[in-house]
Amino acid sequence: MADTITAATAALETQRRLLVDEYVRRAWNMWQSLTPQDWWNDAVTQGAAAYITQQQMAFVRAMRRLGISYADIMLRLVGTTPQGQIPEYVVVRDNTDPWKVALRPADAYRSLAVQHPDIRPRGWDGLDKRVQEAVNNWLDMARNQLQDNADTDGTLAQNRATASRYEASGIRRYRRVIHPELSKSGTCGLCVVAATNTFTRPDLMPMHNRCHCTVAPITESNDPGLKLNGDDLQKIYRAAAAASGKKGYSTSAADLTKLRVDVTSNSELGPILTRAQSETIADTESLGEWHMPDMQxxxxxxxxxxxxxxxxxxxxxxxxxxxxxxxxxxxxxxxxxxxxxxxxxxxxxxxxxxxxxxxxxxxxxx
Structure with missing residues (x-):
């Protein structure tokens, strides 16, 4: 079973990466078509974001279909027949609609550029070194914002569709499955610790930015995610060592206790994993209380x-x-x-x- 799940996960990641890359390519091509003056013109940035919004909705639909396909494979592996009609499209974030999210690369560009009011190029070419470095930094910030949005929204859309299919098929318990093979640096310590828990509500499985974790079903006789996560036990020890400023692995109780996580509520994305007592929590609580996105x-x-x-x-x-x-x-x-x-x-x-x-x-x- 483990080999089958690993193969399904590899196929899922390949398709996920293709969808994310294609969406980012289309969206970034739109932003790159703007002139330096356009970035300061609300008429143009709102129009560009409106175009990207429809691209983002198509992207979310595709990610949800991918999540349902993955869920059906996992359900059959635990002896459950997939059931239920899952909506083709559901918004990803509460309190902020897709158009506002699509505009964030422009906001990121402006937030840096406003710190240098003396730099307002008329074009992208022929700039001196100092101006070119500043402008490149603004554009990099805009593209990073776009990439972050795509990775986060894509994973959430995929996993929520997966969890909805599980729930419609009678599954009542879920497990987070870590995937160190999907990250250049391996699974983060936050996910490793969270993977030791099970969840009885799919909307309460916390994520974090650019998370690659998936959701596995648990039945009375099958818990495939437990075996998969157990195979990655060394990641826990590595994370424990890192939390103590050490290299390699650590299995000492003193080091493991330093690797603790909190779950905080982000008013757009829902439950978010953070390191315990972290000072840097990406939070938007001022926008309002979070509710699980649905058709309403x-x-x-x-x-x-x-x-x-x-x-x-x-x-x-x-x-x-x-x-x-x-x-x-x-x-x-x-x-x-x-x-x-x-x-x-x-x-x-x-x-x-x-x-x-x-x-x-x-x-x-x-």
């Missing part, structure tokens, strides 16, 4: 995107009709500045496309 939440977020696209469409039209170069307004607690430029029309088209998509999802008349 998906419809609510789709409506928010529809309303935002409707409002932005109105201001694109105002800018086009007025003959002015700038249209400034405030919406949903944020100030926006739409500027004329060579990419304005294309950006507007992307927003209108998202407007039509969300309208169709909600079943609204044009």
């Amino acid at each position: 939440m998906t419809n609510a977020q789709m409506r928010r995107m529809y309303e935002r696209a409707s409002e932005f469409n109105r201001h694109y039209q105002i800018l086009a009709d007025s003959g002015k170069d700038i249209e400034s307004f405030r919406y949903d607690g944020r100030n926006y500045t739409f500027k004329s430029g060579p990419h304005l029309k294309q950006a507007w088209d992307y927003v209108r496309s998202l407007l039509e998509y969300s309208r169709g999802w909600l079943g609204l008349a044009a």
Whole structure:
């Protein structure tokens, strides 16, 4: 059984990596098409993010299908017949809709660039060394934000679809399965410790950024994840040594007790693994309490995107009709500045496309 699960996991990871890479490629190609001025033009960045949002939704659908396929293999291995109709698409994050997440590379770029107001290149070529290094840093930050979002959202979408299939098939207990072979540095200590636990609710299995753990079902007679995790026991000892500042492995009780984890609630992603007493917790609690994404939440977020696209469409039209170069307004607690430029029309088209998509999802008349 272990060999079959390992093969299924390898196939899962291959497909996961292909889907993530393709989504990141498409999204980054969009951001790379912007001029330096475009990065400061809300009309263009919102349009680019609107395009990426539809790419992200297609990506999440594919990741959910992958998660269901993996679940069906695991269920058959423990002697359970897959059952239940799982929604094709469910949003990944609470309190923040996909369009806002898609915009975060632009926010990351600006957050660094605003620290250097003297550097505002007119183009990407012919820059002196100091300016080029700064601009490269801004772009790297934007791409890293995109990659983080893709890895995190992809794994969550996959694992939630897997867990939903398990639950619909009568599974009531779950185990986190670590995969040291899927990371250049091996499984992190947080996941190794968490893998010793079982879960009775799939929505309470904590993750972390760029996590590659999967979910295995547990029946009365089968716990395949226990054997797989046991084969990686040395990872626990290595993590224990690292927690004590040592190299290699440690099996001493004193070192193992230093490797402790906490679970904190992230208001977008849900339960998040952190090292115990860690000062650096990626948390967004100010946004509100977390709830497991479902179809009701998906419809609510789709409506928010529809309303935002409707409002932005109105201001694109105002800018086009007025003959002015700038249209400034405030919406949903944020100030926006739409500027004329060579990419304005294309950006507007992307927003209108998202407007039509969300309208169709909600079943609204044009």
